[in-house]
Amino acid sequence: MSGKVRRPGIQHLPSGARVADALRAAGGAREGADVTGLNQARVLTDGEQVLVGLPAAQSAAQSAAAGAEGSGGSGTAQAGPAAPVSLSTATVEQLDTLPGVGPVLAQHIIDYRTEHGGYRSVDELREVDGIGDRRFADLRPLVRP
Numbered sequence: 001m002s003g004k005v006r007r008p009g010i011q012h013l014p015s016g017a018r019v020a021d022a023l024r025a026a027g028g029a030r031e032g033a034d035v036t037g038l039n040q041a042r043v044l045t046d047g048e049q050v051l052v053g054l055p056a057a058q059s060a061a062q063s064a065a066a067g068a069e070g071s072g073g074s075g076t077a078q079a080g081p082a083a084p085v086s087l088s089t090a091t092v093e094q095l096d097t098l099p100g101v102g103p104v105l106a107q108h109i110i111d112y113r114t115e116h117g118g119y120r121s122v123d124e125l126r127e128v129d130g131i132g133d134r135r136f137a138d139l140r141p142l143v144r145p
Contacts (some may be wrong), residue, residue: 004053
């Protein structure tokens with residue numbers, strides 16, 4: 001947990017913990033921090049970084065940089081999900097939060113996963129019907145295998 005929280009740093013939480021649990025473990029948001037873009041009901045994934053109270057543009061830039069390093073996501077970015085979406089476990093609803101992905105394309109992503117035994121690399125998204133170079137470039141920083 002980082003950004004405008006009382007105790008930033010790594011929080012050790014049980015499996016199934018939600019963003020609200022991490023926020024509580026970090027002592028809550030600092031006074032004046034804007035948490036309206038933070039989906040506190042979202043279930044966390046292991047190793048993700050939640051950024052609290054940062055402007056959307058700054059948060060999105062940090063999220064993209066973190067995604068390129070494979071190390072986390074943003075809790076306040078407005079352009080996509082709050083953390084990288086796992087192609088190996090995501091539901092249609094979770095995939096539908098990605099820009100340019102609707103329920104039909106989300107189902108294609110899941111069908112590919114089922115047919116090929118999962119995703120070993122984000123690059124495999126290029127093989128999914130309906131994902132061209134441009135859409136892949138938009139999705140790449142927002143997903144993980």
